[in-house]
Amino acid sequence: MCFKAFKKEVSDELTGNIIPFWTRLRDNENGGFYGNVSFDLEVEKDAPKGSVYISRILWFFSECYLALGKEELLDSAKHVYDFLTGCMIDEKYGGVYWTVDSSGQPLDTTKHVYAQAFAIYALSAFYKASKNPNAISLAKRLYELIETKCSDSQGYGEAYDREWNPVINEKLSENGITADKTMNTLLHVFEAYSGLIESLNTHPECSGEAEGSRIELSLRRILSVFKEKVFNPELKRFEVFFDDKMSSLIDLQSYGHDIEASWLIDWGTELLGDIELSREIGEMTSALAESVMERAFKGNGYVWNERENDKEDKKSVWWVQAEAVLGFLNHYDKHPEKKEYEKAARDIWEHIKHSLIDRRDGGEWFEQLDKFGRPDPEKPTAGIWKCPYHNGRMCLRLYQKELLII
Numbered sequence: 215m216c217f218k219a220f221k222k223e224v225s226d227e228l229t230g231n232i233i234p235f236w237t238r239l240r241d242n243e244n245g246g247f248y249g250n251v252s253f254d255l256e257v258e259k260d261a262p263k264g265s266v267y268i269s270r271i272l273w274f275f276s277e278c279y280l281a282l283g284k285e286e287l288l289d290s291a292k293h294v295y296d297f298l299t300g301c302m303i304d305e306k307y308g309g310v311y312w313t314v315d316s317s318g319q320p321l322d323t324t325k326h327v328y329a330q331a332f333a334i335y336a337l338s339a340f341y342k343a344s345k346n347p348n349a350i351s352l353a354k355r356l357y358e359l360i361e362t363k364c365s366d367s368q369g370y371g372e373a374y375d376r377e378w379n380p381v382i383n384e385k386l387s388e389n390g391i392t393a394d395k396t397m398n399t400l401l402h403v404f405e406a407y408s409g410l411i412e413s414l415n416t417h418p419e420c421s422g423e424a425e426g427s428r429i430e431l432s433l434r435r436i437l438s439v440f441k442e443k444v445f446n447p448e449l450k451r452f453e454v455f456f457d458d459k460m461s462s463l464i465d466l467q468s469y470g471h472d473i474e475a476s477w478l479i480d481w482g483t484e485l486l487g488d489i490e491l492s493r494e495i496g497e498m499t500s501a502l503a504e505s506v507m508e509r510a511f512k513g514n515g516y517v518w519n520e521r522e523n524d525k526e527d528k529k530s531v532w533w534v535q536a537e538a539v540l541g542f543l544n545h546y547d548k549h550p551e552k553k554e555y556e557k558a559a560r561d562i563w564e565h566i567k568h569s570l571i572d573r574r575d576g577g578e579w580f581e582q583l584d585k586f587g588r589p590d591p592e593k594p595t596a597g598i599w600k601c602p603y604h605n606g607r608m609c610l611r612l613y614q615k616e617l618l619i620i
Contacts, residue, residue, distance in 0.1 A: 220560065221612055223567070228609035231571065233278060235578040236271065236602050237290060244317045246297030247271050251596035253589075255576045262321055262598075265302045265310040269332040270603035272298055276339035277610055288343055295340050298333065299352065307377050308359050312385070313598070323376040326385055327364050328399045330356050331406035338406075338413040345417075353410055354425070360403065361432065368460045369439045372399055389522060391463050393455035397444050398468075401475055404436045408482030415485070430486055437483065437495055440475075445498050450505040467521045469510040470534030473541035476503040480544060496548065503545040503555070506538070511558055515565040519582075528585040532570055533604035538562050540608055543615075579605055 239247045239257065246268055250261035275291035278284075301318030302310045304325070310333045312322040337353035340346065363378045364371045372383035372395060387393050407429055414426050443460040444452050452472055453462035476499040483495045510518040517538040519527040539559045546555040569587050570579050572595065581593035581600050594600055 220563070221615070224563070224609050224612045227571070228278075228606065228613060229282070232578060232602055232606050232609060233287070235576075236274065236596075236606075237286075238576075239596060240290060240293060241316075245301065246294055246318070248596075249316060249598070250594055252594055253591045255574065255595060260316045262313045262315055263297075263302075263318075264313045264598035265298070265329045266332050267598050267601050268294060268298050268302060269310075269329070269336040270601040272336035273332070273339045274602040274606045276336070276343040278606070279343045280339075281610055281614055291340055291343055295337075295344075295346075295349065298336070299348070302333075303352070304376060309356065309378070311376075324381065324385070325363075325374040325376065325378060326399075327360060327370050327372055327374075328386055328402055330360055330364075331399070331402045334360075334406035335402075335409045338409040341413050342416055350413060350417075353413075357407065357410060357429065357432075368443070368458065369395055369400055369436070370403055372396060387455070389455070389464060389466060391455045393463060394458040395456040395460060397452050397454050397456075397475075398471060400436060400439060400444065401471065401478065404433065404440075404482055405478055407433050407436070408478075408485055411482075411485050433482060433486060434491075437479070437491070440479065441495070441498060445501075447501070450501040452502065465523050467505075467509070469506050469517050469520055470531060470537055472502045473506045473517065473534070474537035475499065476506070476541045477537075477544035480548075500545060500548060503541055506541070507545075507555065507558060511538075515561045516569075517562065530565070530570065530583040530587070532579045532581050532600075535562050535566050535570060536604040536608040539566075540611055543612075578602075 236247070239251065241248050241259070246263050248257050248259050248261065249263040249267065250258040252258065272291060272294045275287050275294065279287035279291060297318065301314050304311060304323070309325040310329050311320050312324040312326055312329055315321050334353045334356050337349045341350040341353065360370065363374065371380055372386060373381045375381050383393055383396070386396050386398055411426065411429055411433065446453055451467045452475060454466045454468050454471070455463045457463060480496060480499050483492050506517060509521065516530045517534050519529045519531050519534060521527065539562050542555040542559040546552060546559070569583060572578055572580050578595055580589040582590050584590065
């Protein structure tokens with residue numbers, strides 16, 4: 215398959231399946247988008263709405279409008295922006311709540327850094343799409359909150375109560391570990407700041423030179439933490455869960471996060487315009503991509519989920535496959551002699567087409583498949599973590615990519 219045909223298939227998935235599915239979930243009564251769709255494709259109109267979920271939908275429709283130019287996409291972005299800013303922002307203490315109920319009343323007022331980061335990422339994209347100055351102003355205020363309330367010498371904290379007092383990090387702790395810090399939050403803070411810088415670079419009138427320089431310094435600081443504390447050069451992986459001093463707590467490799475980081479960190483680093491830094495960081499991200507290829511892509515057409523101690527989790531998870539397509543193509547762009555990475559991306563797309571895309575009427579993508587390729591009926595079609603961010607972004611980046619060496 216030539217790149218033109220590959221791109222058309224992905225574009226058709228974006229415009230013919232993903233965008234229509236999420237457009238149908240617009241909540242015109244209470245605002246935002248309905249918070250859950252069951253595995254059986256039942257829309258749960260009374261389900262809570264999470265700030266990560268809402269922010270990712272805002273990012274998605276903003277970026278779709280920028281790519282496709284259709285006014286109905288900008289209208290959807292404006293609709294979800296109004297809900298985010300009208301219902302999920304704490305006007306007294308600042309920041310976004312973790313969840314609100316279906317009508318927009320606060321439920322869980324935890325201030326998680328992960329949620330603040332996705333709000334920044336979404337608001338930055340919405341500003342590019344709408345030129346609404348309030349969006350970029352709010353994104354910069356959230357950046358200041360993270361830097362003043364959640365930053366320390368080792369990176370960033372995780373979870374805080376409504377008044378920004380630290381609380382136990384239950385929301386991003388897994389595998390029997392309660393972590394003080396996580397690679398996942400650090401990665402998405404980096405992503406958020408990269409999106410903010412990209413927006414400010416595109417529209418310099420909304421930022422002073424000193425402000426932009428400060429955000430760039432934050433990005434450089436995060437890159438140092440990744441290289442010095444998170445990256446394990448012997449195992450060629452990112453450690454996942456940490457104590458307060460950034461000591462790893464568990465023998466775990468998250469293949470999905472490693473392959474996502476391999477391209478996402480390259481993208482953010484390139485925005486800094488520092489050739490030597492990009493070369494240095496590129497060596498680390500190449501090691502991540504090669505590690506995932508070697509350990510988790512075993513010729514079965516998809517990337518395994520994770521490895522804890524000596525136990526492999528061989529589930530096919532929707533977001534892992536979407537990020538693997540981008541991560542392997544990014545590595546191929548860097549090393550065009552390594553054609554096995556281009557083939558791996560194509561193989562994963564074939565797996566997505568034949569196994570992960572839900573062909574039922576009204577479906578989108580299954581959240582995960584077991585090692586035998588069976589969809590998990592306990593996982594929702596849409597929900598607090600299941601949204602159009604990963605698969606939508608994969609489609610958007612391939613739609614916009616013209617210089618791929620294939």
